[in-house]
Amino acid sequence: MRLLVRTPNWLGDVVMALPVFAALRAHYPGAILAAAGPRPLVPLLSAVPGVDEVVGVARGGAAARRSEAEVLRRGAFDVSVLLPNSFGAAWTARRAGIPERWGFAGQGRRILLTRAVTPPRRRGPIHQVDRYLELVRGLGIEPAAVEPRLEASASMRARARALLAPAGGDAGPVVGIAPGAAYGYAKRWPPARYARVAARLVREHGARIVLLGSAHDRDAGHAIESSLAAETRSGPGVLNLIGRTDLAALIGLLAACRTLIAGDSGAMHLAAALEVPVTALFGPTDERLTAPMGGHAVLTHPVWCRPCFFRDCPIDHRCMTRISEARVLRAAGERLVR
Secondary structure (H helix, E strand, C coil), X not given: CEXXXXXXCCHHHHHHCHHHHHHXXXXXXXXXXXXXXXXXXXXXXXXXXXXXXXXXXXXXXXXHHHHHHHHHHHCCCCEEEECCCCHHHHHHHHHCCCCEEEEECCCCCHHHCCEEECCCCCCCCCXXXXXXXXXXXXXXXXXXXXXXXXXXXXXXXXXXXXXXXXXXXXXXXEEEEECCCCCCHHHCCCHHHXXXXXXXXXXXXXXXXXXXXXXXXXXXXXXXXXXXXHHHCCCCCEEECCCCCCHHHHHHHHHHCCEEEEEXXXXXXXXXXXXXXXXXXXXXXXXXXXXXXXXXXXXXXXXXXXXXXXXXXXXXXHHHHCCCHHHHHHHHHHHHCC
């Protein structure tokens, strides 16, 4: 059987969907298990244990969907498990000629599915990992694991070693800081606070600080770098790689970290899936929905307006600014010495 999983389109969501792959691999041990997702996420999908094939597809409008259907048709898949809840995902799978199409009902797509699972209707927040696993259970498959897991390849780790060389080889534990967030500025902790925490980790633990993120996070990285130089007078122990890595290199770098400090972001989910201890800072988003799974530190501050899910705070950003440096330093330090 050739079994295809159509992944979500966003980095963090793909990571939270990884237990689906483990469940399908355990339930169908003899199947060819393939993952299809946006082309920029192909390096991530190639690091998923148990995946035999990876298919990169374009994102966009009608033309991209037609292209995806043709790519999937050439794969001659027997079954498609559709994690996106959109009508377009089901329509594309049908257009690709995949005989069995399994997914959540809704969005007017039940007629396009050969097995339609009723979405969960439990009261209260449902973590996104659990939501994906509800689809698996609805298909009569008991999940094999509930925590997302990734394996950095040898080439990913080799690239990370080369990038880390300017930071001093094996001189000290690597602490990653991912200060950005694709969702919006409201999820960002102040850069000066990251810098002061980093300076303490350098002084007290001999840490090598690596700043990680996409090109959109460069302003936060430069602000941290400048503040850290002022804190330490010379800025030792910091390597700013924000905007200088692709996804494969990022996975390798996170795998090399002893711990990561981050907001609610794709880097946070990647590190947790690589079994790197995380200190996660949650403000406008809801940790009950997207916190990293496992024994990680999830820091919040109770204020009346959270979670608001705003991209920019209309008042004083109190949900983030009231998370103290002392709490972050303590949580990161505990994970650093484990």
